[in-house]
Structure formats: structure tokens, C-alpha cells
Amino acid sequence: MFCHEALAEVSAKMKSINGAGARVVLVHMISEAEVAPMMEGHGLGETSRISDPDRKLYAAFGLAEGGLGAMLSPKVWACGIKATLAGHLPRRPNGNVWQMPGVFLIHREQVLSRFVAKTISDKPDFESFVRTGLESVRDDLG
16 A cells, blocks of 8 residues: 555655656665556656665665554554555555665666655655755766
């Protein structure tokens, strides 16, 4: 449910994110056949994506598995209720449900900013994350 919530938010803010000079690449743990309908459903069918079922990229970026607190804390429950009320219903899980998410802004092989979730429901304000991260390279972007 939190994946779908994040995808919906990225989709809604895609024009602003692209307008800031960023390009979204989504990394996931499932097959292309499984992810394609999900991306289409969120209006992200043309968005670049990488299938990483062995979670090598997750590990390379320091994204670990979460424990019970990262999955079942009162904050996660509250966020889960909010996500459900917004229409992001719980679904059959795909991939490793314990894998913590993260968001990274990369420019010329350098990580400009990172967001590493502490709970499964954590996500940044995507527009602010991009805007703030790109400030350091604004002149380089032209």
C-alpha cells in the first residue's frame, strides 16, 4: 500500500520534478511483467525503471531490511489508515516486504541527496527533495 501511495504521489508531481531538471528512475524487486500494469495504473508507464530482484542496488545504496518497529509501529498504522482512506488499499505483497525504501538524487555518478526510510511508510516531499538536492548543481545543469 505504501508503494502505491508513493507511486501515486510521484505521478502527481512528475511534471514539477521533471521541470526542476530531474529524471525519475524507479527501482523495484519484481519482474517487468508484474510491474508494468502497476506503473501503467499510476500513469508511470513511460517512466524508466530497473528490476532488482536480488536487491543489489538496494544494498549498494545502504537500504536495509526493517524490523518489526519499522513495519508495525503506531506511526506506520496511522499512515496505513491514511493511505487506505486515500484509496491505496493493502494488496498481496510482491518482493521482500521487509525491504526499506529510499530516494536518491544522483548527478554525474554523485549522490547529491538521499532519503533513507526509517519505517515502511516514510517518504520525502518529492518536489522539495529534488529542488533542494539540485541547488548544489544548478549552474551545472544550464
